[in-house]
Amino acid sequence: IxxxxxxxxxxxxxxxxxxxxxxxxxxxxxxxxxxxxxxxxxxxxxxxxxxxxxxxxxxxxxxxxxxxxxxxxxxxxxxxxxxxxxxxxxxxxxxxxxxxxxxxxxxxxxxxxxxxxxxxxxxxxxxxxxxxxxxxxxxxxxxxxxxxxxxxxxxTRPKDRPLIGGYNAQHIQSMKLIWRPLDLILVVLLLAAMAFTVLRGLVALDSPLEACAVYLNQYEPYLKDPVGYPKVMMLLIFFYGLPQLGAFVYGLLKPGCTWMSDWTTFFAGAMIQCQWVHIGGSLHSRTTAPFRIPNDVFWTVLAANLLYAATPVLVAMQVQNNPYFFLKIAPFPGQTGLPNS
Structure with missing residues (x-):
């Protein structure tokens, strides 16, 4: 073969x-x-x-x-x-x-x-x-x-957009997080995603914590499916995805993080694929009944997983559609006064 x-x-x-x-x-x-x-x-x-x-x-x-x-x-x-x-x-x-x-x-x-x-x-x-x-x-x-x-x-290729901003970038970057409601919502979602990642990572590590046992048995028994994929996915996201989620929170708080546009896009692709397979796998008929989502919490677990998948995509969209906060301010005289730059 x-x-x-x-x-x-x-x-x-x-x-x-x-x-x-x-x-x-x-x-x-x-x-x-x-x-x-x-x-x-x-x-x-x-x-x-x-x-x-x-x-x-x-x-x-x-x-x-x-x-x-x-x-x-x-x-x-x-x-x-x-x-x-x-x-x-x-x-x-x-x-x-x-x-x-x-x-x-x-x-x-x-x-x-x-x-x-x-x-x-x-x-x-x-x-x-x-x-x-x-x-x-x-x-x-x-x-x-x-x-x-x-x-x-x-x-390593040159970016499609400039990395240096002018007046618009300076104006946006002078605003506190409270005056950027979309970014504020995304920070909250990212913090929630980090907590969710930690919980499921500890479950995958067979943590004896009561919260982990409750979540595994009453919400997502699919994580203990002997096929192994769910546990591996949670561990990979826990060890590699969690630091990226934390970095994105930093990027939404600290102006001028030019790396945000690339890494949020890369991470969004990874998470949407992982969550598609995870959600679909837990619902598929080939997953035996003991490992499927219990009926009484079905919509809660489904909504949590969908929001978890959507969060990095929303962050990537925000960075792509509103790039000014993530640009460097031009250091030379006159550039900051140029409109629409």
Missing amino acids: LEVGVAVLVIVFLFYFLITRGNPPKDILFFVFAEFSFTCVIDLISALEHDGIVSGFMEFYQKTGEPYLGTSYGIMMCYWDGVAHFIMYLMMISRITDRRAYRTLGLFWAGSLCANMSVFITGIAAGKYGTEIRPVFWLNFLFLLMPVLGAVSLF
């Missing part, structure tokens, strides 16, 4: 390389997006077949390749890849072809796929499928390596 998978990827790459030879793209990531758009179709077919919507396409691979794709997490992950990532690839390919910038969308994609594959690979090794690792498993590291390299490339 591993050899077949590698051969297919090589053939697809050669196909794209040959058809673009007359007018080769300037951006090497074009081939990554084109290659991965092909695998998106495979993932979508896999999810549809596991859900019984189509049949006869992936039966052999399901039995001999990656059985963990048939878990509720695997199915929801494949839906995200087959729909959300596929749309992103088409948009980025279109922008590369038209010589237009795609840096922001690229960072969102990189965050999404990095989170996707980090949880997926670690969950396989740490969960109940750790004893069923087959050679094709190692192919997944390619799908982790590419978004990491893509993120490094995109982070």
Whole structure:
């Protein structure tokens, strides 16, 4: 299976390389997006077949390749890849072809796929499928390596917007948080998200605290699903996401944090993917009844998870739509007096 998978990827790459030879793209990531758009179709077919919507396409691979794709997490992950990532690839390919910038969308994609594959690979090794690792498993590291390299490339490219502001930036940055109601709301949401992250991280660490036991047993028993993905996801967010949430609070309080536009976009992509798979996996029919959300707290847990997913997206949107607070003020004379700069 591993050899077949590698051969297919090589053939697809050669196909794209040959058809673009007359007018080769300037951006090497074009081939990554084109290659991965092909695998998106495979993932979508896999999810549809596991859900019984189509049949006869992936039966052999399901039995001999990656059985963990048939878990509720695997199915929801494949839906995200087959729909959300596929749309992103088409948009980025279109922008590369038209010589237009795609840096922001690229960072969102990189965050999404990095989170996707980090949880997926670690969950396989740490969960109940750790004893069923087959050679094709190692192919997944390619799908982790590419978004990491893509993120490094995109982070180091010049930004689409200027980093230095003038009069508007100076005016906005002189305002206290209380006079910036949207930022104030986002700070509150981020603090709540941090508390939620700590709670679920401690649950994943099997903390003996009573609050953790109550939450695990009465609100989200899905976190103890032996498949392993929910616990791995909570730990990754706890150790890597929590510091970023804290950094975003700082960025909303301290003017001139030019890094906010990039990192909020990257993190938003990661969190929306994680929460899609987490929420969808906990609701999917392949998750056994003891691990599903109890009916009496269903809407409470669902609302909390949706708000948790929306918070980093709202922060990223605020930073992109109202960038003045996050710009550096020009140090040379005259610049601060320029209107609309």
